[in-house]
Structures are given as C-alpha cells and as structure tokens.
Amino acid sequence: MSLTLILWFRQDLRLHDNPALQAALADADRIIPIYIHDDSPAWAPGAASRWWLHHSLTALAEKLKQLGSRLIIRSGDSTQVLQQIIDETGANAVYCNRIYEPAQLKRDKQLHRQLKDHDITFSIYQGNLLREPDTVRNQSGQPYRVFTPFYKCYLREGWDNLTYNSPRQLPGVTTRIKSEKIADLALLPTIEWDSGLYNHWQPGEAGAWKQLRRFLRNDLADYHQARDIPSLQGTSRLSPHLHFGEISVRAILAELDRQGLRRQGEGFIRELIWRDFAHSVLFHFPHTTDKPFDERFNNFKWKQSKKLLQAWQQGRTGYPIIDAGMRELWHTGYMHNRVRMIVASFLTKNGMQHWKQGAEWFWDTLVDADLAANSMNWQWVAGCGVDAAPWFRIFNPVTQSQRFDKQGLYIRQWVPELASLPNKHIHEPWKAPEEVQKEAGCIIGKNYPEPILELKASREAALAAYKQRITGKS
Structure with a gap:
C-alpha cells in the first residue's frame, strides 16, 4: 500500500536533523509538508514571535521549493484543519516532532485517539x-x-x-492542494515598530x-x-x-x-x-505557566502599580541598567541574559509586581519567547519557582551595573541621554552634582527620570513580605 503522509511542521522549522522528516522520507511515497497557524491555545505567539515566525516560514517555504516540494499553509483550529487536509488528500499518516507546551500536549493526545479511530497513523518524534x-x-x-x-x-x-543530514530533494506536492499565503496570516505588525529587528536577526x-x-x-x-x-x-x-x-x-x-x-x-x-x-x-508541572511552583505563594499579596509597570516597560524607571535593558528589548526583540535577571528582580522584588506581568511583557516582546524558559525563569527570579535560588536574593541594579557595565558602554548605547555623564555618575545619575548634569546635557527629572522607587526601602519591604510568607514570621 502506498503511503501518503502529512509532515506537520510546528516548532521545528528546519530540514537538517529533523527526525519526523527523516522518518517520512523512509516510510512514504508522497509527503505533504504543512504548517497550521492556530492562535486558539493559551499563550499564542506574541508580536515579536509572530514577526520571527513570518520570516522563518518564508525561509522554510523557499528551501522546500528548492528541493522540489511545497509548504502548505493553513490557519484555524489545528485539529479541524488537519482533518480537512486528510480528507482532501487521502493521507493515511501524520508525522511531526513533539512540542511540550501543555495545551499542545493535550491536543496531541486527543489527536492520537481521533486519528487512530480512523486508521490514520499519528507518529511523534523527539526533535527539539x-x-x-x-x-x-x-x-x-x-x-x-x-x-x-x-x-x-x-x-x-x-x-x-x-543527527540527520538535510535531504537533497523531496517529492513534489500537487497543485490541487490549496495553500494560503504566508502574508495572509497577518503575522507582521501593522505599525512599523520592527525596523530594529531586521538589523539584528536573520x-x-x-x-x-x-x-x-x-x-x-x-x-x-x-x-x-x-x-x-x-x-x-x-x-x-x-x-x-x-x-x-x-x-x-x-x-x-x-x-x-x-x-x-x-x-x-x-x-x-x-x-x-x-x-x-x-x-x-x-x-x-504544567500549571507553572500561570501559577507559582511554590504553593506558599498561591495567595501572595503582590502589589499593583500601573505607573511602575509602565515605567518599567518603557525603560523610564530612573535606573540606567534597567532602562537600557528594557529599551534594548523593545528595539531588538532581545535582552542580554544578565540584564534579564536584573530587570525581573527589580519588577518582582523591589516593585513587588506579580511575576506574570513581567512574563507576559517578555512573551509579547521577545523574539526568543519560549513558554518553558519564560515561565521558569520569571518564577526563579521572583523566588516562587524551582531550583535553589533563595527567596531573599534581590539584584541591586546599581551594583550590578557597576560590576558588569563598568564603563557604562551598554547604558550609553541604549540610554543616549546619559551618554555624556562620566563613569563615576552614569550608574547613579541622580547623585551627579548639578553642574555635572548641566555639562552632560542631562538634567535628572527633566531629560531623564528620577528613580521611581528607593532601592533600600523597597528591598526591606520585599524581604519582610517574603519572610512572612516563607516562615510565617514577621
């Protein structure tokens, strides 16, 4: 019996070392590569991820075309769309690589039962x-x-x-199978905020x-x-x-x-x-996308400050290393790993804002937004997650800046209004004498904001709140 196989691309947009593709080449006479854009699950891709996805799909489609194949693009509920393609093509097998997000794992289990009832093979491989x-x-x-x-x-x-090498050619895909255009998925922003991404990524x-x-x-x-x-x-x-x-x-x-x-x-x-x-x-622990790993934090009294959250998002907190990181993120879709820890600690510990607010902002603005890493890392910094990070660890943005950006090069790149301040004052510009501020052309409170909160007082308040939650003692 000839095998018509649907090769379902998901978070595996490559041909080299793709176990599902390798198995498909070994097993099938006809291979139909598809990508289904489904925004229905929780934690659907954010804006920066959608930008990346558009260009990644474009690159994959071009490579498949060069090898004699074609990427079929569809959108909608993935289970329903997959069944439609099976009905259209008479496919008797679906191969894909496993992804680990809770909603997708649940969907794959349901799909396996559904396809098995119709004598359709559903094979999932470990490729990620x-x-x-x-x-x-x-x-x-x-x-x-x-x-x-x-x-x-x-x-x-x-x-x-x-590992598996990339194939040198692939079976053709009949033109009778209709495909949407990648542009039809509307992944790119309608307001052009993404120019910086093109300068930093391929x-x-x-x-x-x-x-x-x-x-x-x-x-x-x-x-x-x-x-x-x-x-x-x-x-x-x-x-x-x-x-x-x-x-x-x-x-x-x-x-x-x-x-x-x-x-x-x-x-x-x-x-x-x-x-x-x-x-x-x-x-x-799939609940950790939305709830703390450490159950002691289930009812923790996080504060709510729209002013603080917006200042943090916009890179206007008055702490140069924080603002540099948040502006790098907005401009490039990326933030240096060390700075990610500093800005997360500032929001959740000094600011006492819920870790999920930070996770949601990163999810929307990072090109590398990954549900597993984003959830675990935000909880790790917030002190309510796995691993041995102590709840009393609070990154001081000034000392971190002085240690890891001694000459202020990172700050000067992303916070240009501070560029003319001497090294002595660039990490704590609010302490610069008035004449130094004037000479640098940066008056604190006018050209650059004053600190939105006080580090020592906010640290002590956070430690008291965490200690009460962890030990039950004030």
Whole structure:
C-alpha cells in the first residue's frame, strides 16, 4: 500500500536533523509538508514571535521549493484543519516532532485517539530537546526540581547524539492542494515598530547556522567571562533559532564535536541543558505557566502599580541598567541574559509586581519567547519557582551595573541621554552634582527620570513580605 503522509511542521522549522522528516522520507511515497497557524491555545505567539515566525516560514517555504516540494499553509483550529487536509488528500499518516507546551500536549493526545479511530497513523518524534522529559528522573522516580542534580544526571547518563543530514530533494506536492499565503496570516505588525529587528536577526535555518558558526568562531573561547557583560556580544544568541526549531540542540553539540570544542564549550553546554530543564519543569508541572511552583505563594499579596509597570516597560524607571535593558528589548526583540535577571528582580522584588506581568511583557516582546524558559525563569527570579535560588536574593541594579557595565558602554548605547555623564555618575545619575548634569546635557527629572522607587526601602519591604510568607514570621 502506498503511503501518503502529512509532515506537520510546528516548532521545528528546519530540514537538517529533523527526525519526523527523516522518518517520512523512509516510510512514504508522497509527503505533504504543512504548517497550521492556530492562535486558539493559551499563550499564542506574541508580536515579536509572530514577526520571527513570518520570516522563518518564508525561509522554510523557499528551501522546500528548492528541493522540489511545497509548504502548505493553513490557519484555524489545528485539529479541524488537519482533518480537512486528510480528507482532501487521502493521507493515511501524520508525522511531526513533539512540542511540550501543555495545551499542545493535550491536543496531541486527543489527536492520537481521533486519528487512530480512523486508521490514520499519528507518529511523534523527539526533535527539539536532548532527552524526553519523562526519561529524566531522580533515584526516587520523581522529576528533578533543582538544576544541579538534573545537570549531573545528563553528564552521567548522556543523550542520543544521532543527527540527520538535510535531504537533497523531496517529492513534489500537487497543485490541487490549496495553500494560503504566508502574508495572509497577518503575522507582521501593522505599525512599523520592527525596523530594529531586521538589523539584528536573520530568521530561518540558514540564519541559525550562520549564527552558530559566528559564535563558535568569535565568542565561545571567552564565553565564561563575556556572557555576563551586556555591552559585548558574548552569548550565543541562538535562543530564538532553538525555540522555532531552525536548528536542533543535538546539531549544535555535533558541531562542537566536529570542531573539537566540546571541552571548551562546557559552560555553553550547561546552558543548553538548562533549556532541557525548563522543558522538564513545564512537562511535569504544567500549571507553572500561570501559577507559582511554590504553593506558599498561591495567595501572595503582590502589589499593583500601573505607573511602575509602565515605567518599567518603557525603560523610564530612573535606573540606567534597567532602562537600557528594557529599551534594548523593545528595539531588538532581545535582552542580554544578565540584564534579564536584573530587570525581573527589580519588577518582582523591589516593585513587588506579580511575576506574570513581567512574563507576559517578555512573551509579547521577545523574539526568543519560549513558554518553558519564560515561565521558569520569571518564577526563579521572583523566588516562587524551582531550583535553589533563595527567596531573599534581590539584584541591586546599581551594583550590578557597576560590576558588569563598568564603563557604562551598554547604558550609553541604549540610554543616549546619559551618554555624556562620566563613569563615576552614569550608574547613579541622580547623585551627579548639578553642574555635572548641566555639562552632560542631562538634567535628572527633566531629560531623564528620577528613580521611581528607593532601592533600600523597597528591598526591606520585599524581604519582610517574603519572610512572612516563607516562615510565617514577621
């Protein structure tokens, strides 16, 4: 019996090391690549992610065309659309790679039952992580809640290193199968706020490999030190490519091995395993997208300040490192990892705003917005999540700035009104004497805002509130 197979692209927009594609090539006579744009689940892609998705789909469609195939684009409820395509084509199999967001996992289980009832094969492959979350448990058979033993488990037990090459050609797709245009999905913004994104990113599989090779060539050797300096491009900047599956994590490790960089890349590999940890937490504790992992925080009395939240979102808090990070985010769809921790701590600890407000803003503005990482990292900083981050850790934006942006290079890039201040005052511009402010052309309270809150008082208030919640004592 000839097999007509639907290859369902999701968060795996690549041809290299795509297990579902590899299985389809081995099993099927006809392969119909599809992408279904479904905005119905909770946490549908935000604005920056939609921008990236438009360009990533465009790159994938062009590559499929070069190999003799065609990407079929549809929109709507994915279960219904998938059934429509099956009815149109007579397909008797659907292959895809697994994604781990709770709504999609639930949908896939339902789909499996539904398709099985109609004698349609539904096969899901592991193409986006190093290991399946359910295969990584402690000696008691429980999922890990702390990263270090999770990391040691990976180093001890390893993972599947097999990768697959890109195909050189693909079966054609009949023109009788109708497709929407990518532009019809309306993923790009109607108001042109996205010009900065074009200057910083190349979405798509080719862009992912270009970025990986640049990182390995220029930055891996100094990764341990440079990754904490926001004025340097010391991180891999592969996170959006990994989220959209334009490159696999196994392919990255294979490239490290090919170039003999495995030992030099130990710190970077640790971050890749942290990514697996985030997906493991989401898989085992799906409620953490919206509710705290630590149940003691279920009824925690977060404050509500529209003024503070808006100042934070707009990069107008009066704290230069915070404002630099938030402006970098708005302009590029990205924020340096060290600065992400600082701005999150400021909002949730000093500002006592609910961590989910920050998570939702990042979700809408980050090109690498990933539900697993976003949820876990915001809760980690807020003190209500997994791992061993103590609830009393509060990042001081001034001392963090002085330590990791000593010359104020990052601040000067993203907060240009402070650019002429001397290093002595750029981290705390409100302390600069009046004559220094005038000489720099930046009057605090006029050209740049005064601090929206006081660090010491807000820190003490946060510690008191957290202590009461954690220990039950004032």
